[in-house]
Amino acid sequence: MEKHSEIEVSRWVEERLAAIRPPADWQPDTIIGLARLRKRRGGESGRGRGRIWATAAATAICLGLMVFPAPRAAAQRFCMACLMAAQNLAAGGATRLALKPERSRQRAPDFTLNDAAGKSVQLSGFKGKVVLLNFWATWCGGCRIEIPWLIEFQQTYGDRGLVVLGVSLDAEGWQVVKPFISDKKITYRVMIGTDEMAARYGADQSLPVSLLIDKSGRIAATHVGLPGKNEYRAEIESLLSTKMAASGAD
Amino acid sequence: MKPIDARFDLEAIFRAQYERMARVIASVVRDPGRAEELAVEVFLKLWRNRQAQEGNIEGWLYRAAVRVGLDELRRQTRQSRYERLLGFVRGVPTPEEIHVATEEQDRIHRVLNSVAPRQAELLVLRSHGLTYSEVAFALDLHPASVGTLLGRAQQAFRKEYVKRYGEA
Numbered sequence: 001m002e003k004h005s006e007i008e009v010s011r012w013v014e015e016r017l018a019a020i021r022p023p024a025d026w027q028p029d030t031i032i033g034l035a036r037l038r039k040r041r042g043g044e045s046g047r048g049r050g051r052i053w054a055t056a057a058a059t060a061i062c063l064g065l066m067v068f069p070a071p072r073a074a075a076q077r078f079c080m081a082c083l084m085a086a087q088n089l090a091a092g093g094a095t096r097l098a099l100k101p102e103r104s105r106q107r108a109p110d111f112t113l114n115d116a117a118g119k120s121v122q123l124s125g126f127k128g129k130v131v132l133l134n135f136w137a138t139w140c141g142g143c144r145i146e147i148p149w150l151i152e153f154q155q156t157y158g159d160r161g162l163v164v165l166g167v168s169l170d171a172e173g174w175q176v177v178k179p180f181i182s183d184k185k186i187t188y189r190v191m192i193g194t195d196e197m198a199a200r201y202g203a204d205q206s207l208p209v210s211l212l213i214d215k216s217g218r219i220a221a222t223h224v225g226l227p228g229k230n231e232y233r234a235e236i237e238s239l240l241s242t243k244m245a246a247s248g249a250d
Numbered sequence: 251m252k253p254i255d256a257r258f259d260l261e262a263i264f265r266a267q268y269e270r271m272a273r274v275i276a277s278v279v280r281d282p283g284r285a286e287e288l289a290v291e292v293f294l295k296l297w298r299n300r301q302a303q304e305g306n307i308e309g310w311l312y313r314a315a316v317r318v319g320l321d322e323l324r325r326q327t328r329q330s331r332y333e334r335l336l337g338f339v340r341g342v343p344t345p346e347e348i349h350v351a352t353e354e355q356d357r358i359h360r361v362l363n364s365v366a367p368r369q370a371e372l373l374v375l376r377s378h379g380l381t382y383s384e385v386a387f388a389l390d391l392h393p394a395s396v397g398t399l400l401g402r403a404q405q406a407f408r409k410e411y412v413k414r415y416g417e418a
Binding site: 006009010012013014016017018019020021022026027028029030032033034036037040041140141142205206207224225226 | 258259260261262263264265266268269272273276277278282285286287289290293294297352354355358359373374376377378400401404405407408411
């Protein structure tokens with residue numbers, strides 16, 4: 001074969017390979033792809049149900065063993081462990097608190113935005129309350145899943161001092177957000193955020209992003225993506241039952 | 251190429267990366283519909299692989315996508331070889347297949363199938379505009395060696411192409 005310079009070969013190969021690139025007007029359908037992904041994930045999560053049945057079977061065996069005196073104590077302990085594991089699995093996995101230790105919590109950046117009714121909402125005005133600050137958008141699948149949870153949390157814990165605030169990052173603004181609020185019957189306060197504000201809270205890469213802000217106005221937990229409902233609930237309860245730091249902040 | 255996120259959110263990653271991964275696969279798989287199915291499989295693999303979720307996710311996705319695509323190309327090539335051997339007449343190709351399977355594309359696919367898998371991965375990723383450092387991230391290579399390896403892969407590709415189809 002004739003000897004060619006590296007650059008010539010490189011150009012020649014690149015020209016050939018350009019022919020296999022899909023045409024620019026071919027658009028893979030992300031919505032169909034996402035539906036496929038959810039279906040497959042849902043199917044595989046069915047394995048969790050199998051684990052629940054296996055744990056229940058192990059519990060039944062232990063209960064049987066407890067009839068005999070010798071292995072009774074060990075069986076009793078194992079039985080309790082199985083019951084706890086089954087409870088956790090049924091609740092969608094282990095409940096882990098992602099709360100930061102009080103000393104390492106940073107003050108949440110303050111903001112003032114108008115809610116859907118046009119009333120001003122300032123974060124620093126909620127001192128003494130626990131704030132669940134949720135960054136979301138109407139097009140975000142994970143956000144749609146957790147919105148009913150947030151409504152429930154506001155109803156359940158509102159009297160004990162929880163304030164849920166939703167900050168929408170929809171580029172179209174109130175035009176798409178207001179119909180969404182009435183469609184989903186959102187009862188907590190919703191504002192429209194800016195990219196700059198989202199970046200300050202680390203919500204500029206993906207959605208949803210939720211922050212739990214303690215009674216002293218410090219960020220106690222940040223959830224990027226969809227956390228478990230039980231995880232949320234446990235963290236809210238923990239923050240509500242904690243007294244406000246004496247210094248007030250930092 | 252930066253890590254996509256500190257915490258793993260599959261759907262956000264899917265929305266950001268699906269189109270790119272589907273295009274990488276579609277460049278080596280003849281049927282675009284099949285390429286889309288395989289792209290979803292890549293994200294499911296990511297979902298199952300906790301270790302991959304903690305590293306450079308975009309690089310991992312590119313590597314998985316190009317490998318899944320080349321595996322499918324090999325499978326398709328084997329299948330069509332057996333079909334020819336058995337004299338099996340394939341069903342009527344879909345309009346998409348007719349559109350995609352031009353003679354030149356078939357040639358390139360056959361040549362990619364013949365060179366070393368690592369070289370094929372390098373060539374395909376580079377043809378999608380990845381920089382040297384992005385290719386290095388995706389294929390676990392030292393960035394300084396990408397240029398040399400790519401040069402060898404291009405030489406191997408050209409040699410195989412010319413051997414089969416002559417200078418074009």
